[in-house]
Amino acid sequence: MNAGEKAPLVGAGQASPARQDWSWLLPWAFLAPALLIYVVVVVYPMAYSGYLSFFKWDGVAPTKQFVGLQNYFTLLFNDKVFWTALLNNAIWLVAALLIPTSIGLGLALLLNKGFRGSSIYRSVFYFPAILSLAVVGLIWNWIYLPDIGLINQLLGGLGLQSLQHNWLSDPNLALYAVMVAAAWNAAGLPMLLFLAGLQTINPEILEAAQVDGAGPVRRFLSITFPLLRETTLIVLAITAINSLKVYDIIYAMTYGGPANSTQVLSTWMYFLTYNYNSVGQGTAIAVILFLLTLIFAIPYIRMMGRE
C-alpha cells in the first residue's frame, strides 16, 4: 500500500470486530445467582420427580425399575383413592374460589367505610391468616371434638342436640368441615387485597352515582365490582393455585381419612411416597398436579407480565 492511502474497509458492509457489545450479558449476570438457586432448589427437583415417575421404586433400594407410563395408568385406571383425591381437589377449588373470596370481599366492603375502630376489626379479621395451617387444624380439631368440642357443646346448650355430629368422622361431611376451618384462615388475604383495590376507586364516581339515584347494590354491581376486576383476577388466581396445593390442614385435621375420604392430591402423593413405598406413583401425582397448576398459573403470569 502507498503512503497516504487509507486502509480499505474490512469487507464492504462488515462491522469492525475490534469492539463487541457485551451489555446484553449484564442482566443475566445479575440474575445468575438467583437463577442458580432456583434451578437447584426448584427446577432440578421438579425434573427429577418427573424422571422418577417413570420408575417403580420404594425410595430406598439402590436400583430402580423402569416402567414407562405404568405408574400413570395405575393411578388413572386402578387407584380409586386417586380419583377421590382429584374430586376433592375440584370441590376444594370451587369452594375456595367462592367462599373465602366472597367473605373477604364482604369484609373489605364493610371495612372500607372507615368507621371508628375499623383498623382494629381489620386486624381481628386478618389474624387467622397469620396462623400456620397446621395450627389452624389443631384448633379446629378441638372445636370439632364429638363430646367436648365447642360446636357440639354450643348446639347442645341451644337445645339443638339433633344437629350435633361427628364432624370429622363422617366421610360425607369431613371434607366440608375442614373447608370451614380453611375458609376461616383464608379469608384474611382476599380481604386485604380487595381493601387495597377499593382504595384505588375514586369516591367521586360512587358519589355521582348515588346522586343519580343508584342504590348500594346497583353501585356495587355497576361501578365497584367492575373496577375491582384486576384485583379479583389476582385473588382468584392466587386462591386457585393455593387450593391445588392444599396439604397441611388436611394432614393435621383428618390425615386424609376417614377411610381416605378427605385425601387430596398433595396428601395422597405424600402417603404413596413416604408411607406406602411407591415413589413412582407419588411423583406421577406430582407431575399431574404440576400440569393442573399450569392451567391457572400461565394466565396469571401472563396477566402480571402485561402489567
Place this chain on the structure above:
Amino acid sequence: MNIIKSLLPLILGATVFGSSFSTPRANAQPPEGLPKPPEGKVTVKFWAIATQGWKDVIAEFAKAYPNIDIKWTKYSTDELKQALRVSSASGKMPDMWFNWGGSLAAPYIDGGHALEITPELAAKYGLDKSISPVALDLARHNGKLYGVPIWVKPMTIFYKKSLFDKYGIPEPKTFADLEKAMETLKSKGVTPIAVGGKFSWMTMRTTDFLIEHFAGPEMHDKLFALEASYNSPEVVQAFAKLKEWVDKGYFNDGFISIDPNQALPLLYQNKAGMIFQGPWIEEENIVKSKLDPNDYVAIIAPADQTPVRVCGFQEQLQISSKSPPEVQQAALLFAAYISQPEVAKTAASKALGTPRAILGFLPAEDRPIGTTMTKWIQGEAQLYLPTDQALPQELVNAFFQAQDSIVLGTLTPEAAAAQMQKAVDDYKAANKK
C-alpha cells in the same frame, strides 16, 4: 476481705451440704466382656425419636468410653420415617438409627443400608447372650439379623382396675369374658374401649386381635405371608365382629377421627374402661402424669387360641453398612453396652423404658406394666407382628381402607374382605419374581 473470711465457712458448708444431694458418680468403667473401643476420637451420628429416653444413657456411655461421641438427632415418628427415606436416597444415612421391624425395616435391609449382624459379630459383642431369643427372632429378616433389638413391645388390652372393681367386673380371661366386660361397662355409661383411630393403626390393634381370635395363629401367619386368603369366612367373621362392636357403641364416639393421644386420657377420667396399648404408656404417660401404674392392668388379649399369643414387635438400632469400620465398631459397642444387664439396671437406663430385649432382665418393681410384659415375652406368650409391620407397606393402606370402611359402614365385612384380597392379588401380580 473480712467479709469473705467470715463467709468462707458458710460457703464451704454449703458446698459439702449440696454435694451430698448430687447424683452419685456413676460407674465409668466399661462392662466386662465387651470389645475394646476403636482408637481415636469417633463420632456416631444417631437418629431416634425425640420422646425416647436416650439422653442419660448416652451420657453414661460417654463416661465409660470418652473417645466415642454419640450425636443424637431427635425426630418425631413420621419425621424419622421421612428423614431415613430421604437420606437413604441421597446417600446421607446416619451411622446408627432407631427403627421398627418387619416391613418398616425391610427396605433398608433389602437396599443394603443396614449392617448385617453376623453370628460372629453377635458373639464378639455378646449380643447372642444378652439379647432374648424372642427379640432376635422378631428382628430377623430372611433368617439374618440386621439390627440390635432394644425393646420388645407387646400391644394388648389394658383395663382400669379401679373402674372394674367399682362395677364388679372380673379380669377377662376369655373372649366371652371380654365381651361381658364390655357389655357391663356400656350399661354403666362407660365406653368399653378407648380408641384414637385417626391414623388407622390404633383401630388395627383391635382388628388384629379379632383376626387372631377367629382365624387362629396358623392362619393369621399365613395371611401375613400372603399364603391364605383374606376373603375367607374367618376374616369375614373378624370384620363382622368389629362392625358389631362399633354398632353397639363399644368404642368412643367418633373415634375414627380422634387422635390416638386423646384416647388414654379417657381412662384417666374414667370415661373409658379399656384400651389397646403398649408398655410405653407406663413411662411416657402414666408415670409422667404421676398416676399409679398399678391401676392400669395389662392382660394378654384373650383370643382363646393355642399357642397363646400377643401382638407385639421389636424395636432396634440399625447400623449403617456404609459407615467407616471404626464408626460401625463404636455404634455396635453402644448397642452392646446398653444391652448389658448391669447397665440396664442403672438409673440412666430407666428412662429407656421397658420391656427391654435383654435376656432375663426384669424392670424395677415400681414398673408393674413393664414387669408383667417382660414375663410374657420371656416365656408365657409368643408374639405376632401387627399388620402394619407384617404386611408389605403397599398393602397396609388396603388393610386400613378395608378396616375403616367397615367401621364407617361404607363396606360390608364381606365386601371389605374381598377388597383386601383383591389388593393382595394385585400386589402379588405386580411383584412376581
